Amino acid sequence: MSSALETRPSSRPAPSIGGREISAAIIWLALLFVPIWLPAIGGFTDLASRVLIYAMAATGLNLLLGYTGGLSFGHAAYFGLGAYGTGLFIIHVIPSMPLALIAGTLLGGIGGILVGPMVMKRKGIYFSMITIAFGQMFYFLAVRWNTVTGGEDGLTGFSRVPLHLAGESIKLGPARFYYVVLALFAAVMLVVWQILRSPMGHAFVATRENTTRLRFLGVAVDKQIWVAFAISAFITALAGSLNAMLTAFASPDDLQWQLSGSFVVICVLGGMRSFWGPFLGAVIYIAAQDYLSSVTQNWMSYIGLIFVLSVLFFPQGLLGFIKGRGRS
Amino acid sequence: MLYSAFNGLVVGIFYALMALGLSLILGLNGVINFAHGTFMALGGYLAFTLEPYIGFWGGLVVAPLLAVVVGLAVERFLIRPLYGRDPLFSLLLTFGLAMIMQDVIRTIWGSIGQPFALPNYLNSPLSSSMFFLTGFRLVVIAITVLVTGALFAVLRYSRIGIRIRAGNADLETISSLGVNIFFLRAANFGIGIFLAGVAGILAAGQLGLSPTIGDSLIMPAFVAIIVGGVGSLMGSVLGGLIIGIASGLTAAFFPVAQEVVIYVIMAVVLVIRPRGLLGQEGLFE
Amino acid sequence: MSLLKLEHVGRRFGALQALKDISLAVEPGELRAVIGPNGAGKTTLFNLISGFFPPTEGQILFDGQPITAVSPNDLVRRGIIRTFQITQVFLSLSVYENVRVAVETAMGLQLRPWISRATRAKVDEKVDELLHVTRIADKADRIVGEMSHGDQRVVEIGIALSRHPRLLLLDEPTAGMGDEETHHMTDLIRRLNKDQGITMLFVEHDMAIVFGIADRITVLDNGTFLAEGTAAEISANPRVQSAYLGTAIEETAA
Numbered sequence: 001m002s003s004a005l006e007t008r009p010s011s012r013p014a015p016s017i018g019g020r021e022i023s024a025a026i027i028w029l030a031l032l033f034v035p036i037w038l039p040a041i042g043g044f045t046d047l048a049s050r051v052l053i054y055a056m057a058a059t060g061l062n063l064l065l066g067y068t069g070g071l072s073f074g075h076a077a078y079f080g081l082g083a084y085g086t087g088l089f090i091i092h093v094i095p096s097m098p099l100a101l102i103a104g105t106l107l108g109g110i111g112g113i114l115v116g117p118m119v120m121k122r123k124g125i126y127f128s129m130i131t132i133a134f135g136q137m138f139y140f141l142a143v144r145w146n147t148v149t150g151g152e153d154g155l156t157g158f159s160r161v162p163l164h165l166a167g168e169s170i171k172l173g174p175a176r177f178y179y180v181v182l183a184l185f186a187a188v189m190l191v192v193w194q195i196l197r198s199p200m201g202h203a204f205v206a207t208r209e210n211t212t213r214l215r216f217l218g219v220a221v222d223k224q225i226w227v228a229f230a231i232s233a234f235i236t237a238l239a240g241s242l243n244a245m246l247t248a249f250a251s252p253d254d255l256q257w258q259l260s261g262s263f264v265v266i267c268v269l270g271g272m273r274s275f276w277g278p279f280l281g282a283v284i285y286i287a288a289q290d291y292l293s294s295v296t297q298n299w300m301s302y303i304g305l306i307f308v309l310s311v312l313f314f315p316q317g318l319l320g321f322i323k324g325r326g327r328s
Numbered sequence: 329m330l331y332s333a334f335n336g337l338v339v340g341i342f343y344a345l346m347a348l349g350l351s352l353i354l355g356l357n358g359v360i361n362f363a364h365g366t367f368m369a370l371g372g373y374l375a376f377t378l379e380p381y382i383g384f385w386g387g388l389v390v391a392p393l394l395a396v397v398v399g400l401a402v403e404r405f406l407i408r409p410l411y412g413r414d415p416l417f418s419l420l421l422t423f424g425l426a427m428i429m430q431d432v433i434r435t436i437w438g439s440i441g442q443p444f445a446l447p448n449y450l451n452s453p454l455s456s457s458m459f460f461l462t463g464f465r466l467v468v469i470a471i472t473v474l475v476t477g478a479l480f481a482v483l484r485y486s487r488i489g490i491r492i493r494a495g496n497a498d499l500e501t502i503s504s505l506g507v508n509i510f511f512l513r514a515a516n517f518g519i520g521i522f523l524a525g526v527a528g529i530l531a532a533g534q535l536g537l538s539p540t541i542g543d544s545l546i547m548p549a550f551v552a553i554i555v556g557g558v559g560s561l562m563g564s565v566l567g568g569l570i571i572g573i574a575s576g577l578t579a580a581f582f583p584v585a586q587e588v589v590i591y592v593i594m595a596v597v598l599v600i601r602p603r604g605l606l607g608q609e610g611l612f613e
Numbered sequence: 614m615s616l617l618k619l620e621h622v623g624r625r626f627g628a629l630q631a632l633k634d635i636s637l638a639v640e641p642g643e644l645r646a647v648i649g650p651n652g653a654g655k656t657t658l659f660n661l662i663s664g665f666f667p668p669t670e671g672q673i674l675f676d677g678q679p680i681t682a683v684s685p686n687d688l689v690r691r692g693i694i695r696t697f698q699i700t701q702v703f704l705s706l707s708v709y710e711n712v713r714v715a716v717e718t719a720m721g722l723q724l725r726p727w728i729s730r731a732t733r734a735k736v737d738e739k740v741d742e743l744l745h746v747t748r749i750a751d752k753a754d755r756i757v758g759e760m761s762h763g764d765q766r767v768v769e770i771g772i773a774l775s776r777h778p779r780l781l782l783l784d785e786p787t788a789g790m791g792d793e794e795t796h797h798m799t800d801l802i803r804r805l806n807k808d809q810g811i812t813m814l815f816v817e818h819d820m821a822i823v824f825g826i827a828d829r830i831t832v833l834d835n836g837t838f839l840a841e842g843t844a845a846e847i848s849a850n851p852r853v854q855s856a857y858l859g860t861a862i863e864e865t866a867a
Contacts, residue, residue: 071416118598125360125415126558129550130598136547137591144584199722199736202714209703216663216701217776218689219718227724257547261362261423268420301431307424311417312409 027276031182035175045174049246051286052178052185053239058266058278059192060235065264066272067196068228069208070119071128074135075263077115078233080255081108081138082240084149087250090158097161097172097180101241108237109230111138116229120222123211132257139255154251158244181242188235193275195231204228236263261307269310271317280318332580333573338465340572341472342531346549347556347564348476349523355496355559356516358415359407362422364524364549365542366429371395371525372532372541373437376444384447384533388471392525399521403514411513426542434539441538468530475526476565479519483561492516496559548575551594557607566605614677616641616812617662617780623670624657631657632836634671639780644806645814646827650856653833655816656698659784662814663695664688675780692779696786700765702772704758708749711757711768712740715775739775746809747771747801763794770801781805783815787822795819799826824848832856 030037034048057079064070085107089100119130142149149155160177163170172180195201206214207224215221244250253259262285270281288306292299314321346364353361361367374394375387382390402425410418446464483489495502495512503509531541552571556563571590579586597604615638624632632654639645647655661668664685672681675691683691703711716739722728728736744750747767752760757768766786773781786802787795803826805811817823823830824844832839832847834856840847847853 065416071419073419118595121602125354125358125419128415128419129360129558130554130594133547133551133554133591133594137588137595140587140591144587146584195726198726199714199717199720199728200724200726202710202717203723205706205710206703206714206718209705210701212697213701213703213772214718216685216689216695216697217715217718217772218686219723220686224723258427261420264416265420265424268416298431298435301428304424304427304431307420307427308406311421311424312406315413315417 024276027279028186031185034182035178045178046246047286047290049174049178049181050243051282052181053243053246054263054266054286055279055282056185056188056242057236057239058263058270058282059188060232060239061263062267062272062278063192063195063204063235064228064232065267066274066277067201067208068204068225069123070225070229071124071264072119072131072229072232073128073257073260073264074115074131074133075232075236076255076257076259077135077138078108078112078236079240079243079259079263080142080250080252081111082237082242083244083250083254084142084155085237086241086244087155087158088148090161091155095158095161097163097245100161101184101238101245104241104244105234105238108240109234112233112237113226113230115233116226120225120229132260135255135257135260139252139257142252142255149250149252152252154249154253156249159248160245177246181246184238184242188238189275192235196275200227262303265307265310268315268317269306271319271321274317274319277317277319284318329577329580332576334465334576335579336573336576337569338468338534338572339576340569341468342527342534342545342568343548343552343572344565344568345472345475345523345527345530346545347552347568348479348561349520349527350546350549351553351558351561351564352492352523353517353520354553355561356492356499357403357407357418357513358411359418359422360415360550361520362419362546363402363426363429364422364520365546366426366433367395367399367521368524368528368531368542368545369433369537369539370398370429371528372444372537373433373528374525375529376437376442376532376537379445388526388529391529392522395525395528396518396521400514400518403517407517408510408513430539430542437537437539439539441536444532444537446533464533468534471526471530475523479523480561482519488512488515548572548590551590553604554594555597555604557604560604560606563604563606615639615674616643616676617814618674618677619662619671620674621671622661622668622673624661624666625669630836632661632668632833635833635838636671637831637838637841639812639814641812642806642810643812644802644826644828645812646823646830647814647816647833648818648820648823648830649833649839650835652835654836655833656784657836658833659695659782659814659816663693663782689776692777693782694773694776694778694780695782696766696769696773696784698784698788700762700769702757702765702768705756707754707756708744708760708764708768708771709740709753712743712771712775715772716740716743719775719777743771743774746774746805748797761794763790763798766790766794766798767801770805774805778811781811781813783813785816785818787817787819795822802826 035045038045038048057075061072061075064072082104086100086104089103115134119127122130143152160172163172170176203219203224207221211221240254243254266281266285267278268281269284270279271277289299289303292302296302346368350361350364353359371391375391378387378391406421406425407418410421483493491502491507491512495509499509528541531545535541548571549568552567553564555571556565556567571593574593575586575590578589617639619635619637622632622635623630635658647658649655660666662673664683667681672679674680675693680688703714713736716736717723720736741750744753747770749764749767749771752764757765783802787798790798799822802813802815806813827844829841829843830847831841832853839856840850840853842850
């Protein structure tokens with residue numbers, strides 16, 4: 001098992017530019033030019049936006065799951081709250097994209113802040129079970145509260161509104177929207193990276209490693225988990241808000257437990273203990289889902305099979321697997 | 329009022345049966361069995377297929393046993409390698425399994441709901457003033473009481489039941505006493521799946537069959553466990569009945585909230601009694 | 614005034630009386646050992662003092678203040694720090710990271726997503742100091758989970774030191790260690806006591822260590838107080854000898 005903390009303190013000699021930095025640079029470059037190369041190989045730019053949105057949601061989840069050790073199986077709730085919040089804001093308040101994104105993110109984040117205290121005292125599977133159940137509560141709210149949410153049919157009647165900048169109205173086509181998503185994804189990665197190298201992140205990891213030790217050092221572990229839960233919900237909610245913009249639609253499926261499970265499997269697939277793991281997992285998962293749903297009706301089985309196989313043969317995730325080979 | 333409460337009680341019984349099996353598996357196997365709902369659907373569909381040959385009562389016995397066979401294979405080959413690992417993995421595994429099994433059921437039996445034919449004498453109301461009291465509903469209650477009673481008797485008096493309970497409390501000690509914990513876990517998993525199978529047939533008779541029948545029952549079953557208290561089988565039954573009745577009453581007076589109400593109950597319980605109604609300190613943490 | 618004082622303390626678990634009528638006083642700067650045959654109640658005593666659970670009888674005073682109903686968190690703040698019989702460290706982190714998170718949380722930084730350069734320098738300085746005191750600086754980059762049991766114990770003490778303990782409780786600090794590791798540990802205990810003036814209470818099985826380093830020794834037997842005194846007094850005490858069947862003490866104290 002490799003060290004979960006990626007960074008060295010500043011007082012120690014800074015590591016020279018290594019493989020990790022080069023890989024990161026390559027990933028960012030590739031992401032920057034997606035609207036050029038992806039259509040060239042037959043993909044849609046919107047698909048890349050979807051990858052980044054899922055990667056963002058999973059990165060948010062992974063702060064809790066992989067780094068703090070909170071096995072949340074209900075993160076679709078915050079994704080969905082973000083989506084509905086954004087849609088409702090555009091329909092009922094102001095058709096402004098930045099404000100709608102903020103509204104959705106706040107709605108999901110506040111949801112996380114409220115649910116957090118009810119799960120933070122729990123560990124392991126009990127934690128999972130309660131997060132699942134709360135996730136399902138939001139699902140039923142969306143399905144049953146017809147007049148507001150559109151019920152089972154989902155929330156429609158809003159679209160990707162143009163961005164108003166310095167008096168100019170900029171229509172957001174797939175490529176432009178992709179860059180909005182990319183910019184926010186980069187911001188999220190920066191925030192998470194900063195958290196992980198700060199005392200807060202160190203304490204998150206220590207919570208995962210040994211709650212008893214931390215508690216008997218006088219640290220309020222519950223509060224630590226709550227904060228991780230809330231931050232994680234905010235990030236996932238931002239992803240949900242962007243997803244509503246991408247599809248011009250908020251669906252009860254955005255709140256379903258299947259989606260929560262997908263976020264977890266994305267983290268596991270890519271590597272829960274790696275900064276880039278959720279991103280890599282999202283690339284694989286979205287590509288597989290996109291391909292499978294186009295060639296077979298039974299794509300659910302294959303997605304399920306991905307779950308089963310990754311657990312049985314790939315528990316460290318792709319990045320953990322590569323690192324493990326590198327070490328031995 | 330009485331009618332709604334009784335409706336809720338019947339639904340609560342399904343929740344309780346599901347929660348009981350889930351709770352058993354959660355306790356000794358340390359696994360949240362996400363596929364429990366699909367095992368339940370499997371039980372229902374098997375009974376549906378077998379009914380023309382062996383009748384309703386035959387199916388009620390044979391179909392759950394067939395589901396158990398599938399369950400034991402799953403336990404042996406998929407879940408056993410994960411014991412002692414992070415609970416996240418077994419959770420993901422049963423999650424994926426649920427997706428696969430649901431797809432398989434859809435492929436075999438079709439994705440459209442099927443009516444589940446009950447014997448005529450079970451389907452008619454017993455009296456006109458108590459029109460909701462069909463024979464089948466009484467059968468549901470009777471069978472559930474019987475099965476639950478049998479389960480508690482097995483756990484209390486039989487050798488394997490005593491070992492399951494002991495293993496729940498302290499798996500290490502019991503394995504050091506020379507008990508084969510792999511066998512014990514398999515048996516326990518089997519019992520849990522049997523309960524799911526029975527629940528599936530009873531629910532099919534009441535609600536009709538569809539591949540997603542388990543989905544609508546597994547989540548309330550989780551809530552039942554949380555409300556009743558993790559680690560307490562009695563709690564799971566109690567939790568199931570409470571949320572069933574609450575949901576039934578809400579359906580009559582404020583139908584929009586009939587699902588949400590059980591989660592509200594859960595939240596209230598978690599705030600007032602974080603361990604659940606009958607939960608014990610320190611289990612599963 | 615005594616730093617730690619137990620007055621007629623007892624603890625029962627249902628019908629089982631694990632500890633009964635224990636009174637003892639530990640003076641500031643003292644290095645006190647608690648010994649006794651298996652089941653004597655040593656770990657129960659530790660759990661009572663560190664607030665794992667409260668006593669059912671009597672009261673415990675720290676610095677003259679009753680701490681019987683004080684939470685473990687508060688005890689840490691007052692300066693009572695413990696280690697565990699089963700070493701409690703952060704296994705998949707490096708030695709450096711273990712001590713760093715201890716120092717950062719000691720400084721109350723656990724919810725700070727960023728810190729100034731000056732604060733970071735202060736953290737690093739403190740971490741280096743602790744690594745130095747515990748003489749494990751040369752292994753700073755090793756993953757703790759891959760280290761020997763003895764080294765893990767040292768890391769645990771390094772973590773505990775981040776809290777500036779006034780009373781350090783060590784539960785069998787040398788259990789399961791080889792000769793060299795034991796030597797390193799006893800040396801560390803003695804240095805922390807003499808150089809840093811940390812008051813210590815430790816449970817130990819190895820009589821050579823107990824008689825070698827402890828200022829005073831408390832003997833428990835079967836949940837009750839048996840004797841207390843210096844190494845010479847204890848080894849001469851006939852009640853202690855009979856509790857240990859005479860043999861162990863004569864051999865080691867000779």
